[in-house]
Amino acid sequence: MARYLDVHPENPQPRSISQVVEILRKDGVIAYPTDSCYALGTRIDNHEGAERIRKIRHLDDRHHFTLVCSDFHQLGQLxxxxxxxxxxxxxxxxxxxTFILSATPEVPRRLAHAKKRSVGVRIPQHPVVSAILRELGEPLLSSTLLLPGADWPMTEGWQIKEELDDVLDAVVDAGDCGTVPTTVVDWTDGTPEVVRVGAGDPDRF
Incomplete structure (x- = not known):
């Protein structure tokens, strides 16, 4: 059964954030809000957690997770x-x-593109995930909470809890955060190429 945490979207309660981080440090898998819809997340080193996310979303081994970072310094290490x-x-x-760039040796080989050695990274602008990442002290391995056969990501915490209660360790509910995914920019060839238009303005690239 998933732990349900009702968190303030702008001023997340420190006790709730600590509870989420404790679950992650015990290799849990969580549903959490971002600035472009809810996502599934676990620690980078949690192999079993990655497989659980793949199973929830019916993804194969070729799926590339996004590494969600707290700040630019953390992103620059990856x-x-x-x-x-x-x-x-x-x-x-x-x-x-989400930016696709060449990975550093800090990124486990299993998480990078087999041929390009690239990886997707992002720094979300949402107080709740920012607080989780700061306290966790490391990036999250993440994937959009889009269930098999669904046209749109899930947006309601209670619905996430109801549908995924048996396969998650925690649901962090901070209210509706939209259904539009990130804008994806591929920078692996040295120049930016917008490969998916989403919530972020693509014109700046």
């Missing part, structure tokens, strides 16, 4: 950034963007 990428991405974060 991916290689040249000067132009550094300036543009720093100006756009935090925000509803």
């Amino acid at each position: 991916v290689h950034l040249d000067n132009s990428a550094f300036r543009a991405i720093k100006a756009a974060t935090p925000g509803p963007y």
Whole structure:
């Protein structure tokens, strides 16, 4: 049974955040809010958690998770950034963007693209996930909470709890955070290519 935590969307209660982080440190899988819909998350080193997320979403081994970071410093430890990428991405974060970049050795090989050695990273602009990431002290392995056969991600915490009670360890409910996913920008070839238009303004790239 999943723990249900009703968290204030702008001023998250420290006790609730600590409870979420404790669950993650015990290799739990959570549903949590972002600035571009709810997501599923677990610790990067939690192999079993990654498989649980794949099972929930009916994903195969080729699915690439996003590494969700607390700040630009943390992001910079996971991916290689040249000067132009550094300036543009720093100006756009935090925000509803996912950036695909070449991974550093810090990223486990199983999480990077097999041929390109690339990985998706983002810094969300949502007080709740920001608080979770700060206290956790490491990135989250994450995937949009889009269930098999659904056209849109789930938006209501109570519904997430009801549908996924047996397969999650916690549901962090901070109210509706929309259904539009991130805008995805591929920077692996040295220049930005918008490969999915979402919540973030693509024109800046």
